[in-house]
Amino acid sequence: MTTQAETRIKTAGSKKSLQTARETWLFIKDDYINGHTGKAQGKPIAWSCAAMDKELFHCMGILPFFPEQYAALCATQRRGGSRDESVEKEAVRFARVAEQEDYASYICGYQRVSTGWVIHGLRTGEWQDAPIGGMPLPDMIVTTSCVCDVRVKWFEDMAQRLNVPYFCLDRPERIFEGITQASAREHEVDYYVSQVEDFLRFAEEVTGAKYDPARLNECLDWSYKTNDARQEILELRKAVPSPMGCADGFGTMYPGMYQLGTKRCYDFYVKLRDEVRERVKQGIGQIEDEWFRLLWYGLPTWYNMSIFNYFEKYGGVFVYEPAYNPWPWPPRRREDPVRELANRWLMLGTGVGNMVNSMLHDCQQYKILGVVLSYLITCRPIVFPSLEINHTLEKSLGIPTVTLEGDLVDERLFSEAQVYNRLDAFAEQLLQRAKKR
Amino acid sequence: MTTEFEKYVTDRHAAVKEWKEKTQGKVFGYFCCVVPDVILFAAGVLPVRIYGSTDKFQKVDGHLVPYGCRYVGSCLDLGARGVYDYLDGVVVPNTCDLIARMEYWWRELVPREKSTLAGMELCPYVVYINYPMKTTGPKVLDFYTRELQYFKQQVERGLRIEITDEQLNQAIAVYNEHFDLMNQLEELRKRDPLPISGKEAWEIEYASTLMPMDKHNELLKKRLTEVAKRNNTTPGMRLYLAGSAFDQVNARLYEIIEECGGQVVAEDISCASSYFESNIELDSDPVRAIAKYSLAVDCPRSTETCLVGCSHIHPQNRWQKTKQRIEGYRVRGAIYQIMNYCECRAIEYPHLRDNIQREFNIPVLHMEGDYTLEGLEQMRGSIEAFIEMIGG
Numbered sequence: 001m002t003t004q005a006e007t008r009i010k011t012a013g014s015k016k017s018l019q020t021a022r023e024t025w026l027f028i029k030d031d032y033i034n035g036h037t038g039k040a041q042g043k044p045i046a047w048s049c050a051a052m053d054k055e056l057f058h059c060m061g062i063l064p065f066f067p068e069q070y071a072a073l074c075a076t077q078r079r080g081g082s083r084d085e086s087v088e089k090e091a092v093r094f095a096r097v098a099e100q101e102d103y104a105s106y107i108c109g110y111q112r113v114s115t116g117w118v119i120h121g122l123r124t125g126e127w128q129d130a131p132i133g134g135m136p137l138p139d140m141i142v143t144t145s146c147v148c149d150v151r152v153k154w155f156e157d158m159a160q161r162l163n164v165p166y167f168c169l170d171r172p173e174r175i176f177e178g179i180t181q182a183s184a185r186e187h188e189v190d191y192y193v194s195q196v197e198d199f200l201r202f203a204e205e206v207t208g209a210k211y212d213p214a215r216l217n218e219c220l221d222w223s224y225k226t227n228d229a230r231q232e233i234l235e236l237r238k239a240v241p242s243p244m245g246c247a248d249g250f251g252t253m254y255p256g257m258y259q260l261g262t263k264r265c266y267d268f269y270v271k272l273r274d275e276v277r278e279r280v281k282q283g284i285g286q287i288e289d290e291w292f293r294l295l296w297y298g299l300p301t302w303y304n305m306s307i308f309n310y311f312e313k314y315g316g317v318f319v320y321e322p323a324y325n326p327w328p329w330p331p332r333r334r335e336d337p338v339r340e341l342a343n344r345w346l347m348l349g350t351g352v353g354n355m356v357n358s359m360l361h362d363c364q365q366y367k368i369l370g371v372v373l374s375y376l377i378t379c380r381p382i383v384f385p386s387l388e389i390n391h392t393l394e395k396s397l398g399i400p401t402v403t404l405e406g407d408l409v410d411e412r413l414f415s416e417a418q419v420y421n422r423l424d425a426f427a428e429q430l431l432q433r434a435k436k437r
Numbered sequence: 438m439t440t441e442f443e444k445y446v447t448d449r450h451a452a453v454k455e456w457k458e459k460t461q462g463k464v465f466g467y468f469c470c471v472v473p474d475v476i477l478f479a480a481g482v483l484p485v486r487i488y489g490s491t492d493k494f495q496k497v498d499g500h501l502v503p504y505g506c507r508y509v510g511s512c513l514d515l516g517a518r519g520v521y522d523y524l525d526g527v528v529v530p531n532t533c534d535l536i537a538r539m540e541y542w543w544r545e546l547v548p549r550e551k552s553t554l555a556g557m558e559l560c561p562y563v564v565y566i567n568y569p570m571k572t573t574g575p576k577v578l579d580f581y582t583r584e585l586q587y588f589k590q591q592v593e594r595g596l597r598i599e600i601t602d603e604q605l606n607q608a609i610a611v612y613n614e615h616f617d618l619m620n621q622l623e624e625l626r627k628r629d630p631l632p633i634s635g636k637e638a639w640e641i642e643y644a645s646t647l648m649p650m651d652k653h654n655e656l657l658k659k660r661l662t663e664v665a666k667r668n669n670t671t672p673g674m675r676l677y678l679a680g681s682a683f684d685q686v687n688a689r690l691y692e693i694i695e696e697c698g699g700q701v702v703a704e705d706i707s708c709a710s711s712y713f714e715s716n717i718e719l720d721s722d723p724v725r726a727i728a729k730y731s732l733a734v735d736c737p738r739s740t741e742t743c744l745v746g747c748s749h750i751h752p753q754n755r756w757q758k759t760k761q762r763i764e765g766y767r768v769r770g771a772i773y774q775i776m777n778y779c780e781c782r783a784i785e786y787p788h789l790r791d792n793i794q795r796e797f798n799i800p801v802l803h804m805e806g807d808y809t810l811e812g813l814e815q816m817r818g819s820i821e822a823f824i825e826m827i828g829g
């Protein structure tokens with residue numbers, strides 16, 4: 001595959017509309033500081049993945065870090081915090097290390113960046129020669145089996161390199177056509193319950209911490225309330241003009257994605273919800289004159305978040321991104337919190353039909369005029385349904401789409417000029433449609 | 438003269454259709470080695486593995502993105518063009534990311550009249566098997582046994598038949614005989630000088646995924662006797678070959694390697710009986726026995742449960758199996774041909790490479806495949822240089 005090896009993207013951060021969104025960075029910084037301090041004090045550290053049940057860590061006092069999130073962070077920073085655009089991004093530096101070790105360039109950028117950093121650390125011992133001082137080194141590596149194959153193999157590979165205990169929480173991959181399905185088959189639920197129980201035993205053995213269902217219930221209470229607040233935000237985001245766009249959506253996903261099950265996380269979203277609610281009440285939109293609304297399908301280009309403001313000059317705003325957002329959970333089940341987790345997760349499906357149907361639904365709910373399909377060359381679960389989404393939206397709702405090729409963190413696969421040309425043409429098309437309405 | 442095995446390599450569709458015509462039996466297609474084809478065999482169904490071709494894509498370009506394995510794309514394209522119109526059902530396991538999604542695309546793109554009542558398909562044409570990602574550990578076998586029971590019920594319902602334990606046990610006996618015979622073939626491949634070429638061994642294995650297993654056993658028995666007696670031996674540098682999906686397209690690599698002075702004696706190529714190391718243990722519950730066997734299939738995307746407090750703190754399954762496959766074959770080099778976008782194999786490669794080099798002290802050659810004959814031809818230079826380098 002061709003890579004534009006020496007492309008440097010003039011990346012800018014996104015322009016955030018919301019005050020609370022600016023606090024995310026502090027949240028992240030605090031976590032890294034706590035992690036490094038905790039590590040020094042002997043607190044257990046886990047590396048885990050975005051689809052893991054984070055409450056299981058929090059209820060046991062394990063500090064989780066996420067190579068996906070770390071790779072995204074590396075995509076935003078240059079070595080030594082440099083702002084000089086001739087200095088390559090840290091994500092590119094580490095991806096190169098991985099590629100030199102024969103990891104193929106079509107593998108997910110999250111894998112190449114984090115594995116590259118691990119190889120760099122093992123070779124040089126300079127773990128901190130990396131953004132924000134690197135992640136604290138893990139006592140265990142825990143992944144889930146769902147969404148993609150990459151995470152299973154990648155985490156397994158990192159565990160082998162670092163010689164730390166590895167655990168894969170195997171979540172049955174459910175395939176169905178609808179958006180969610182309340183009831184999973186009995187043996188799937190039983191299996192997932194057994195996987196969580198197995199993980200708890202494993203974590204107890206590795207860290208010496210004890211699992212206490214009451215403590216898990218507390219964490220799940222916080223999650224549940226957080227989920228409610230986040231759903232309220234998603235409802236508010238349907239308003240016209242759009243009070244909160246994708247830049248803020250992606251910019252505020254960190255606490256909900258990675259620190260779910262804590263009071264801090266809940267407080268963050270309550271504050272965010274209040275701010276969004278206020279904007280809706282006052283009719284304040286992302287921009288003054290909103291002509292058309294867009295949906296961003298897929299994961300963001302972390303190295304260039306300014307793309308989310310790109311359409312503003314045409315009167316276009318990104319209003320919604322399906323990725324990283326919560327879904328309505330089944331009721332709490334305090335008598336059996338582990339089974340509750342199983343029921344919650346197994347509502348989700350990963351089939352192509354499922355993705356297509358949820359897009360149809362989202363576009364109507366958010367009054368979308370056009371969709372940008374982030375055509376992630378290196379993330380197969382996201383990219384596979386894209387053409388199907390494209391036909392179905394056009395056929396069923398007359399909604400046009402445009403595709404943007406690239407990786408999430410490796411900017412070498414992103415052709416800036418080509419992308420902006422395409423977006424300009426798309427914007428003109430949408431603007432004409434919007435004016436005709 | 439074309440042997441029975443070769444017939445399946447050169448025109449599998451005609452061979453399978455001929456079987457169907459003659460027996461009036463049902464044929465199910467399936468993806469991947471983990472699918473319990475023995476259950477289908479027990480039901481009197483001919484299970485055939487779905488393979489692709491070198492044809493240019495005609496039907497799937499607007500549906501499949503170019504960032505996926507072309508082998509799967511090619512299988513689907515053949516399906517969408519009606520080439521697999523003789524299939525009465527298709528089994529899709531949850532193996533790699535793309536294969537699992539064939540559940541949707543095969544349903545959507547492959548032309549077929551659906552019979553529905555109250556909006557429900559009467560006999561689901563595409564059956565999905567939720568193969569666990571973890572193949573060892575507490576409750577994995579319980580889960581998968583229940584999943585296979587469900588699979589069996591779907592087949593029974595679709596065909597309006599009952600698959601009895603007795604039928605299952607008879608089918609297991611046929612399959613176990615197949616595994617034993619394939620192991621005998623492997624023993625012959627360990628011999629030096631080598632009595633059978635890699636290509637010929639591959640052909641035998643490939644045919645077993647397309648013809649009734651009892652028939653294959655008969656033919657294989659005869660072939661084994663003949664091979665064991667061979668005086669003319671097969672020359673070439675002894676090599677291990679690993680990589681994604683070796684159907685009749687990728688298998689051209691066997692010939693190229695031979696033409697460059699090499700000879701494949703052992704492999705890990707995601708073809709059926711690369712995975713015959715274990716037999717199906719007889720159990721009072723045959724479905725459970727089949728589940729246990731199927732979990733032992735060494736798929737590159739699978740992982741295992743690790744135990745704390747012993748040396749087994751992270752998965753060893755892939756390396757252990759690789760080691761077993763190389764040991765005893767007097768291999769002088771290893772070739773990895775990993776298909777573009779086949780991430781499971783791509784991620785494990787550096788680890789396996791390092792281990793092979795360390796443990797066996799042999800060089801490893803890595804090539805990216807694109808599932809085209811031209812792409813394979815372009816590998817010739819590297820293979821030649823590699824074999825020359827080993828030969829000193």
Ligand code: SF4
Nearest residue numbers: 108110148150379380
């Ligand atoms: S391949 Fe996609 S889903 Fe998997 S880790 Fe990478 S970005 Fe996430």
Ligand code: SF4
Nearest residue numbers: 506533681682776779
């Ligand atoms: S070759 Fe790789 S990507 Fe292709 S079907 Fe097999 S496992 Fe999947």
